[in-house]
Structures are given as structure tokens and as C-alpha cells.
Amino acid sequence: MLYYEAFGMEPALSLDADELKKRFYERSRQWHPDKFSRASTAEQDKALEMTAVLNDAFRTLRDPIARTEYFLKENGIELSKEAPPELLEEVFELNMALEELRDGDDSARPQLIAARDRFVAMRGEIDEALQSASVRYDASKDAVVLDEIRASLNRRRYIRNLIREVENVLPN
């Protein structure tokens, strides 16, 4: 996987954030285009290319969620865009409340705040589950765990969108 290669690391779902940062600074010092301004055009292009990949890789790998999504994608696993069925009823009610608030009915506000808090808590739980699943996968390389991770990510993405929607309507 290109992004791990850029850091000279073996692909893994969990990784040492400090080590990643250290390697990022080291490699930036070596590869940055600033270090090649008097080199040939070919070398300059190469430095630009390598640094762009390094930066893209750092942005992706330092964020556990982005890293996991990248890892799945590289393993040929796509996330789905469908709503997790267990949330459907809740989402239906949420949409009604959102509609009411947008229509100027302030009585929906407490319900929305409660819903947001519930979703934020759910996201926290998912993040914890993802973290432990990542460790389990790295140790076992068990494809079943990857499926579990995929399901968690789907759910998380959906919940994140819900939180965003509620926050757009609720001024802090």
C-alpha cells in the first residue's frame, strides 16, 4: 500500500502516532522540493511527487478513521451508502423533529439536543469498538474482523452525517 510505503511501514490498522510523526518530519527534510531547487527538472518533479504522496499519506494515516477507510479500500472493500437498518426508526423521528424546527417550531429543540447527544455517544462507542477490532485484526489478519470493521465504519459514517445535520440546525 502506497501510503504505508511512503513511511517505510508495514500496512497495519493500528500504528504508533509518534513514530508516524517522527518519520513524517524526517522524510520531509529529505524529500521536500525546497531541497531540490537547484537540481535537474527530473529530480525536482520527483521531489514534488514524493512529497505530495508523503503529505497525502500523513493526512490519511494519522487519522484512525481515514486510515481504516484507506486500508479497506486498498483491500478491495467498499463502504456502502445505505442506512443501517437498526437506526431507521430513530432517523425517521429525527427527520420529523428537524422538519419542525426548520418550520420554526422550537418545541422540537430538546428532542434534537437529546438525539444529538445520543448519536455522539454512539459514535464514541463505535470508535472504541473500531480501535479494539483494529488491534485484533493486526494480530489475526482474520477477514471476518475486517467485515466487522466495515460494518462499524458504515454505521459511523451514517451517524456522523446525522450529527452534522442536527448541528447545522442547532446553533450552539
Next chain:
Amino acid sequence: MSFQIDFGTEKSPIVGIDLGTTNSLVAVMELTGPRILSGIVPSVVSVTESGDVIAGADARELLLTHPDRTVYSVKRLMGRGVEDIQDELKLFPFHIVEGSESTIKLKLGEKTFTPPEVSAHILRRLKLDAEAELGVQITQAVITVPAYFNDAQRQATKDAGRIAGLEVLRLVNEPTAAALAYGLDKRKEGIVAVYDFGGGTFDISILRLHDGIFEVLATNGDTHLGGDDIDNLMLRIALEDIQSEWGFDVSTKSDAVQLLRRAVIDAKEKLSFVPATTIDLAYGGKTYQREITRELFDKLAAPVIDRTLGPCRDCIKDAGVTVEQIDEVVMVGGSTRIPMVRSAVEVLFRKRPHTELNPDEVVALGAAVQAGILSGDVEDKLLLDVTPLSLGIETMGGLISKLIHRNSTIPASATEQFTTAVDGQRNVLIHVVQGERELVKDCRSLARFDLKDIAPMPAGFARIEVRFLIDANGILSVTARDSRSGKEQSVEIKPSYGLSDDQVEAMILESFDKAQEDFNERQVREARVEADSILAATEKARKNDAYFELLEEERTAIERGVSELMVVYHGDDHLLIRSKIDQLNEATNRLAENMMNTAVRGALKGTNING
């Protein structure tokens, strides 16, 4: 009597240039640190009645007498289209040529200029000043831009450099440059905020320092907010005043407006140091005077200053830090001299900001440090900057799909797959925009890329991989390839604003020839100055006793040297003048020695001899 100046073969340095809205400066990195070359150059360009283009302090004077042939604050127009600048046109006396659209053309006297050409004249002034100071030709530069400049504004700045005969090795963001100049890396680790409030632009950047690495975490700003805006508010009040006092409107008299604008700026600058001053105008035999207190000034400036605080808060949030985690705050730009600006920043960041370095010079000094990094002279520092605006492509229904998010470290890239929608489709058009909003119409159109000559196949079958790359200057390039065949796919780029490569090329040739001419002329002028001094010294020495102690042929050699130098003196070959200077120097060597000995003897005898 050796007047030789070393015009040796030292490699030509890379200069650092702060191309500001109000003032510009050039600096160079030396062993002892960055140094400003020559003084502040007002960012003003004027066309004289004889058709000469001048830039800098002289042009600034012409702003008062020939406002119709003179332009200032042109940075506000860089990389913009006519529809973008309607607000600016109400406040600034830009003379836009009818029919300008995606490329603005300005009229100065009988000539027309695009904003990059105007800027190129300022750059050339700086280039000439630097060459005069350093005695070598300058061909490479680092130029600073507001951190919040978009792709088109950056491209326009780079074009200006090319037109001025400068290879722009790097565009550096102004606040980041300032951080480099401040020597903040003495602190090995820390978080620093740079508040940069200039004549026409505002930037805020938050950086993490790590062992010589300056890593920008987030940046925000407003490319049309600056001290200019305060000037305009004061100007409006003074104009209203004058109308009620004098009974007529002087706002249509451009020379009066420029005089008044100067008076307003003087008053603003004084109010940073005294509690009250006056705005004075003498025009058409009438005089106007009005007292302005700092209290009133603060009331006027408050809304403008307030507009800088929102971006600061957003930037802190985007950087993922709290106010308490910010270790230092640095002030940059002339407008940070205003006491109210300082106190607003202190309140927001809860610490006293750094104001030790001259806020007008610090950006140019930082540009010189970056030039040193590029030349390899500065090895321990490295700047990791970010792109200020998200990059996206237009999708169905005028929506945007974001590819590279704002505050991504640059260089940055993104790859996207495209396909065809109709059987046999040969072209795919990609519209690239920059901005944070969801809809295309609320963002800045950058360019349209046409993927051409796609092999005909059923709809949805083509696989074209497009790579968007933002380089270390913050400028976008796009490449495409057919992912099935791996073949390079041709891309035709239509920039939404700015000049085409051919246009820039045409502009360069013209001014580059001139720059070459200028350089030669100056070389000749400098050689003549040197010739003058050796001729004067020789003339003086010929009255000295030591001259008569020389051998006959030595005296003849000196006579010949003088007359040959005088023959070539008025020619335009500086090398020839220099060779005759050398020849005369050679011929006068023994004379100089003798005089020195006489002087020493005299000194031993206790007599004072002025050789």
C-alpha cells in the same frame, strides 16, 4: 589609490521580495542573516507624459499631480475578473478599460496594462535596486503572497515575476515568511500564531515549530481587508465635511481626492503615537482642517478590525488547538501599528503579541530566509505550508465534490476517476473550483479541463484517472491518463481568470529586453562612476611631489592611461571602460606606492600630509 570594486564571478543570489499592496521590499540572505536591500518601494506605478513607466517613490509623487496616469493598490486586482471587483471600483480610482472581462486591463495615460504587468514594473524596480546594491544581475526570486490568495491570484503573481524577468522559485505565504524571519525556532517546540494585517489583505496562520520545521496547521484570512479600508472610511467622512464646508463636492476631482487621501493616511499613522491630530487639505486656494482624536478613529476602525477576529477564531479551531496552547503571537503588516489592533489581538489570544521587528520589513526578511533555504545556504529550517482553500470539482446539479481539503499540507494531490455518460463520447469536461461552500456558484472557478480524444466506447466504459496536484507554491496542475491503457490523456486547460502562457510570453519579451538594456546602462553608469574617481585621484596625484619622482616612461604611461580612459568613457561598453580603468590603475601603481611612502615619511616626521 586602488578603487577597484570586486565585480567578480560570485554566483547570483536569490532575492526575497515582499510584493505588498501599499509598499514592496527586497531582501537578501547573508552570512549574518537576512538584510533589506535599499528602502521601501511604494507599490505605485505611473506613466509619465513622455510615455515612460515608473514605479516606486517617484510614481507615488505623481499620484498627487497625475492621478489619472497612476495606479496604486493593484494587488487588489491580481487574479480577478471585472465582476469580482465592483466593490473595489467604488473605492479605488482604477481606470478599467471597457471590454475587460476575465482579464482586467487598466488604462494609465495612453497605455493599457494588466495587473500582472503593473506588478512587474514594481518588481523590476526592486530588481534594479537589488542589482545596484549587490552589483550582480538578479534573475531568481522568492515572492511572498497573502496566505489566503487563491490559485488565480498566485498564478498572477508568478506571471508578474516572469514579466519582470525574474524566475520565481517559490511563492511563500506572507505570515509564514514572517515566522521564518522572527527566529522563533530558537524555541525548539511550540505553537505560534501570526497575525498579518497589511494595506489590503489580512491573514492569520497558526504554526507548530519542531526543531527547525515550521509546520502550518491552519490558515485563514480575507484578501480584501486592510488598512486601505480604514483610509477609505476616513476619506469618506472628510469628503462629506469638505462638501458642507466649501459648498461643493471635491470627490470628483481626482487630484484633490489623492491629496486628501495622503492627509488621511498621515493622520492615521500619527494617531498610532499621539491621542489627537488633524487632517489638513489645501486645494484650489481653499484650506480644510479637521481634528481627529484617537477615540473617533477607534470608532471608525472598529468594524474593520472586528472583521479580522472571525477568521482568527476559525483558524484556531481548524488548527485543532486552544488559545491557551498558543505560545507566541507575532504581529506583521503596517496596520498592526494601530494600538486598537494590538489590544484586540491581545484580548483574543490572551497574551501580548510580539512587535519587536519592523512590521513593514519582516515579510521581506522572511522571504530572504526562504531564498536561503532554496539556495542551500540555510540548512536547518524547513517550511511546511498548507493550501488555504479546498479544491473541488463540479458534479451534478451544480454541487461540489471536494478533492483536497483546505489546510492540507502542500504539495498535496488527489486522484479521481472519470468516465463517459453517452456512447461514443470523445470529451469530458471537468470544472475545477476553489472554496468552502457547497455550491459551484458560491465558489471560485479556477479552470475548465477538457479531457480530449477519448477512444469511442459505450457509456460508462472509459476509465480516465485524473490527478490534481497542488505544488509547494499553492498552484494547481492537472494530469490525466487512461487507466486501462495507462496512456497519457490529453488535457486542455482553460483558466477562468488570468493570462494565457502566450500572453505572458509576449509581455516578457518586451520588458525583458528593456531590463537587459537597463542592466547594461547601469553597468556603464557604474563603470563611469568608477572612472570618475580614478581620474580625479590621478589628477590630484599629478600635483604631488611623488609624481615628479617617477621615471619619464612611467609618467607617459599614466598620461596615456588617462587619455585612453577618457576616450572610451562616453562609449556604452562597460567592459572596455573597466579594462581602461585597470590599465590606468596598473600605470599608477608605483605612483601610489611612492605617495604612500612619502606619507609614511611625513608621518614619521610628524607632518601631516594629505595624499
